[in-house]
Amino acid sequence: xxxxxxxxxxxxxxxxxxxxxxxxxxxxxxxxxxxxxxxxxxxxxxxxxxxxxxxxxxxxxxxxxxxxxxxxxxxxxxxxxxxxxxxxxxxxxxxxxxxxxxxxxxxxxxxxxxxxxxxxxxxxxxxxxxxxxxxxxxxxxxxxxxxxxxxxxxxxxxxxxxxxxxxxxxxxxxxxxxxxxxxxxxxxxxxxxxxxxxxxxxxxxxxxxxxxxxxxxxxxxxxxxxxxxxxxxxxxxxxxxxxxxxxxxxxxxxxxxxxxxxxxxxxxxxxxxxxxxxxxxxxxxxxxxxxxxxxxxxxxxxxxxxxxxxxxxxxxxxxxxxxxxxxxxxx
Amino acid sequence: xxxxxxxxxxxxxxxxxxxxxxxxxxxxxxxxxxxxxxxxxxxxxxxxxxxxxxxxxxxxxxxxxxxxxxxxxxxxxxxxxxxxxxxxxxxxxxxxxxxxxxxxxxxxxxxxxxxxxxxxxxxxxxxxxxxxxxxxxxxxxxxxxxxxxxxxxxxxxxxxxxxxxxxxxxxxxxxxxxxxxxxxxxxxxxxxxxxxxxxxxxxxxxxxxxxxxxxxxxxxxxxxxxxxxxxxxxxxxxxxxxxxxxxxxxxxxxxxxxxxxxxxxxxxxxxxxxxxxxxxxxxxxxxxxxxxxxxxxxxxxxxxxxxxxxxxxxxxxxxxxxxxxxxxx
Numbered sequence: 001x002x003x004x005x006x007x008x009x010x011x012x013x014x015x016x017x018x019x020x021x022x023x024x025x026x027x028x029x030x031x032x033x034x035x036x037x038x039x040x041x042x043x044x045x046x047x048x049x050x051x052x053x054x055x056x057x058x059x060x061x062x063x064x065x066x067x068x069x070x071x072x073x074x075x076x077x078x079x080x081x082x083x084x085x086x087x088x089x090x091x092x093x094x095x096x097x098x099x100x101x102x103x104x105x106x107x108x109x110x111x112x113x114x115x116x117x118x119x120x121x122x123x124x125x126x127x128x129x130x131x132x133x134x135x136x137x138x139x140x141x142x143x144x145x146x147x148x149x150x151x152x153x154x155x156x157x158x159x160x161x162x163x164x165x166x167x168x169x170x171x172x173x174x175x176x177x178x179x180x181x182x183x184x185x186x187x188x189x190x191x192x193x194x195x196x197x198x199x200x201x202x203x204x205x206x207x208x209x210x211x212x213x214x215x216x217x218x219x220x221x222x223x224x225x226x227x228x229x230x231x232x233x234x235x236x237x238x239x240x241x242x243x244x245x246x247x248x249x250x251x252x253x254x255x256x257x258x259x260x261x262x263x264x265x266x267x268x269x270x271x272x273x274x275x276x277x278x279x280x281x282x283x284x285x286x287x288x289x290x291x292x293x294x295x296x297x298x299x300x301x302x303x304x305x306x307x308x309x310x311x312x313x314x315x316x317x318x319x320x321x322x323x324x325x326x327x328x329x330x331x
Numbered sequence: 332x333x334x335x336x337x338x339x340x341x342x343x344x345x346x347x348x349x350x351x352x353x354x355x356x357x358x359x360x361x362x363x364x365x366x367x368x369x370x371x372x373x374x375x376x377x378x379x380x381x382x383x384x385x386x387x388x389x390x391x392x393x394x395x396x397x398x399x400x401x402x403x404x405x406x407x408x409x410x411x412x413x414x415x416x417x418x419x420x421x422x423x424x425x426x427x428x429x430x431x432x433x434x435x436x437x438x439x440x441x442x443x444x445x446x447x448x449x450x451x452x453x454x455x456x457x458x459x460x461x462x463x464x465x466x467x468x469x470x471x472x473x474x475x476x477x478x479x480x481x482x483x484x485x486x487x488x489x490x491x492x493x494x495x496x497x498x499x500x501x502x503x504x505x506x507x508x509x510x511x512x513x514x515x516x517x518x519x520x521x522x523x524x525x526x527x528x529x530x531x532x533x534x535x536x537x538x539x540x541x542x543x544x545x546x547x548x549x550x551x552x553x554x555x556x557x558x559x560x561x562x563x564x565x566x567x568x569x570x571x572x573x574x575x576x577x578x579x580x581x582x583x584x585x586x587x588x589x590x591x592x593x594x595x596x597x598x599x600x601x602x603x604x605x606x607x608x609x610x611x612x613x614x615x616x617x618x619x620x621x622x623x624x625x626x627x628x629x630x631x632x633x634x635x636x637x638x639x640x641x642x643x644x645x646x647x648x649x650x651x652x653x654x655x656x657x658x659x660x
Contacts, residue, residue: 020500024509031516143588143640145595148615148633155626267507271596275619285508286600289515301512305504312503 006320010313021305022074026067029298057081057295074302080295084288089299092284097303099169099280100269106196107204107265108258115208116254119215123223124242134212141209146268150202150275157198167277170195203272207261214257215250222250252323259315262308366580369653376649382642389455390462397459405456410439410449412456413607419447422625431624441631444614445621450628453609454635460610461591461639464525464603468590471529473583476536481567483537484544495541498534506531507596514602524603528590539582543575577654581647588643595636611636 037053054060057080058069073080079089115138122134158166170179172192182188222228223246231241270282277283281300288296370376396404402411410416423443426435435442441450483494501509510527517523547553548571556566597603598612606613611632618629 016496017500017503020496021503024500024504025512028512028516139641139644140637143592143644144637145592145599145612145615145633147596147599148629148636151615151619151622151629152633155622155629159623159626263502263505266505267593267596270507270511271599274600285511289511297512297515301504301508304508308505309503 003317003321007313007317010316014309014313017309018306019071021302021309022071023067025298025301025305026070028301029294030063032292032294032297034292057083070298079299079302082288082293082296082299084291084293084296089296092296093281093299093303096279096281096284097307099171099278100266100273100282101307102171102196103169103199103203103269103272103278103280104262104265106200107268108207108261110200110204111207111211111261112258115211116215118208118212120219120242120247122212122216123219126220131216134216138209138212138216141205142213144205145271146202146206147271147275149205150199150272153198153202154275164198165195166198168195169199169276169278169280199272199276199278202275203265203268206268207258207265210257210261211254214253218250218253219246222246225249252319255315255319255322259312262311262315266304266308366577366650366654370650373649373653375645376653379642379644379646379649382638383646386458386462386639386642390458393456393459394463397456405452409452409455412448412452412609415446415448421445421447422621422628424625424627428627430627442625442627444628445617445625450614450631453614454611454631456609457611457614457632457635458639460521460598460604460608461594461636464521464528464594465587465591465639465643468525468528468594469532469583469586471526472532472586472590473536473579475529475533476538477540477572477579479533480537480540481544481572484541485548485563485567485571487545491541494537498537501530502534507593510593510597511600511602514597519602519605521604521608524594524597528593528597531593532586532590535582535586536579539578540572540575543578544571547571547574577650581651581654584643584647584650588640588647591636591640591643 037050037057037059041049041053051060058066061069070080077090079093081087082089082092085092118134118137122131125131154166157164170182170188170191172189174188174192176182176184176188179188179191182191223242225246227249228241228246231245232238236245269280270285272278273280273282274286281304285297285300285304287293288300370380392404396402402413405411420433420436420439420443422430422432422445423439424430424432424435425442426437426440428435428442439449439451441454444450444453479494479498483491504512506528509531510524513527513530514523517526544567553566553570556570561569594603595610595612595615598610599616601613601616604610604613606617614632615629618625618632621628
């Protein structure tokens, strides 16, 4: 019950931040040079046509009125109309968001699955060759631009070895009829994994490196804890100590770093989607910008913000669920 | 939103050396001289210093040649990194390699790009943009974050609340997306890339400085200064900020590397340094169209970014170890 209440309170606390995101986005979008109506109708449109469009998109009203209209629109799920696509912004976002979320989740899954063993081995064999290798790998990982990793992966694994496709993404829940060369659900899944593999590594490497670094230092601390000394004194086997006693406690900072990594990963998704020509949220925002589709720019920017805020709340809740010391702020 | 800072140790005990061994060690454990001494003793920090020093030297040289000599040195020794050459040899591979456009030649050790420009020259002169942006963006973040964090932490109350809510909101938009939106609104060139990346770094330094200020505010010497009638502003800038030197230096060093990565990403997307100015991100962006016939085009700018950022990361890590009073060498 208290966890539920904590969850609700965490979401309530996020409301001012969400309003702040809408505000920043709105005023940035209003700074964008160029007249959106002119872009729609060409350089010399008829006057009444311009006014009709202005009225249709609410551009004839003063800025504070538009701000509150937009804010109440966001609250009811109305993000306006995309001028470029001539469809509701929300519809476009709902079409693209699953692609980006799939990419992000797989990248984090890859990062966690590789980083935790690396970090644990590193901490267990501190200053031995295995530790040095793992530290060098993670140092390179945090220092390499994700889009360059993408380019190198494409050159080596798509062009040179031909193991994976160089572009695009297949959604695992796509209708087999829509996927080229796939007659069955299994075929679709196989293609989805095949397409996802390289972008997942490109986007996940930075997270992998960061998690490895935190996992290592956190495990080093944890292995020096009093409870570990006690367990050793009782003659508990070292492997059990590492697996049970030290490991669980060491995971809390890792959850924090995953939450922080979301921001980098969402930005990285824009780059990864560009490199692999994946039609997700990242490409959507770039298309919106290149076509000065300001409603779509606002919508995509604030959805990026919302996804991040929700992600941080989820990691906070996971943290409090796993940490027995957190009491959800009661007594 | 309460997220702990990733790299900072907010509650580093500064007074742990009272009983610490050694005969009469009264040396101050803060300040520039102490930092330099510690860095000299730490191998990783030293390697980091060499890389950063080398890259800074190359960047200063490139800037001098560009602003003062208008690429005279580049033309005498290598090639002009900006203008298209006359007898064009496009997309040559590095020396000793071969691709469909021909054999690598010694005049272009790393090969040429899609317009026949020398890749070695462009990679070297790209250092200027990366380092300038890295340092200036960090300086903007550091300056803004220090002022906001110090004011917020020192005064507390509603000032603190307002400032912290605003920076939290900035932090709540993924920073690459925020910078892209910012640049769309104000301008797509390098100046706005720098300012944009700087703004995204403000919350990081704000959080660091604020937590230091909150803990130092109650220290005896600050109380004493206040009792003696020293102005608030002087207490903040003369006492509190210098005492936060070590963690800020570590964070700033790491932030330069992060800024270089973000700006490279921005240039890759077409925001930032505009052609023909040589910049690593933009070179990689151009190379995308030729990955199949000339794969080596994509390699070297990335390696340049990698080495530079590694330099800042190991310098930052080394500084952290060297300046952490809990680690005794």
